[in-house]
Amino acid sequence: MYELEDYKTEYKKEMICVKETIKFINSNENLIRDNNENEHITASVWIINEDMNKCLLVHHKKLNKWIQIGGHVDDSESAYDAAVRETKEETGLVDIKLMGNGIFDISIFEGMKKGRKHKHYDVIYLFQANENDKLIISDESNELKWININDINRYTNEEEILRLAEKTKKLR
Template identity: 40%
Template sequence: MNKVQLIQALDSYARRCDDEEEEFVSAMHTFVTTKNDPFSRQTAAGHITASAWILDTNRTHALLCHHRKLDMWVQLGGHLEPSLDDSVHAGALREAYEESGLGAIKAMSPNIFDIDIHAIPAHGDEAEHLHYDVRYLFAARSANAVQLTPESKELAWVRLDEIHKVSTEKSLLRMAKKATQFLRKSTH
């Protein structure tokens, strides 16, 4: 995993992020530049995680998972695996495959789609810590069967304009709005 590569991606993202995320960009930039290994789960304060915002090929639905431990609807994603992931983007794609069972997932952009910093409650031997989550935009066919993993209670394709019905989570609503805006721009 390459810190310089992530810092460059964050700098690029900072030029196009919305006001709400400027604080996240600054905090994540500081975290990446000051921690010896910001990608490691052993970094006590928190670590970089990777997520996939997956749209269906009609671009009307996003694939969400009802996370078993957190008991809430979230996008697919998780911890980076240094032995498997050569970049945060690669980690997001790997997590998407692992958590969905989908056979074909296509990157819609190599650039960061969204970022978020959120607290993860203590669980077992793990103390409460922060996830510095970097999110990328992907597409997959909703007709392809998804497969539950032990991490999820449920997987569902949810209409972008109905995500507010399954979650009031600010970052999910923000990504639904961004996806709609991204799609509007790409069709004009």
């Protein structure tokens, strides 16, 4: 996670997430779910279309809300590799392009499994895809949808997702 050390953000809450994620990585040998059920690294992707005016969100069955695509990092897998794998598994997209030169955002959120809370340190990458490419909905999802960035607050009020939309608007 060397790229995390060089990552900069102007968002105060995200700055705190970056510091906490670096601290977690530096103080733990076990960073993935299989070895650390209480806290672990996850990887997400913020997928935008070629015009940079839409993002691809998934309506997650278990969480019953619209979120970005992502999941847990597997053993011997980088966060980036997990992001690519999760994109293919959850959307069917294979023709994706990394935008920028690495991490797009860092977030920390609580997960719940078997009635126990645990912490996710989420590394988010920005990918671009053709919105006309065929999508395949995974069994973890109710729906996949390209959503206009300007309409994102109709689907979610999650601070992290709204921040991703704001960052996308700044790219245009």
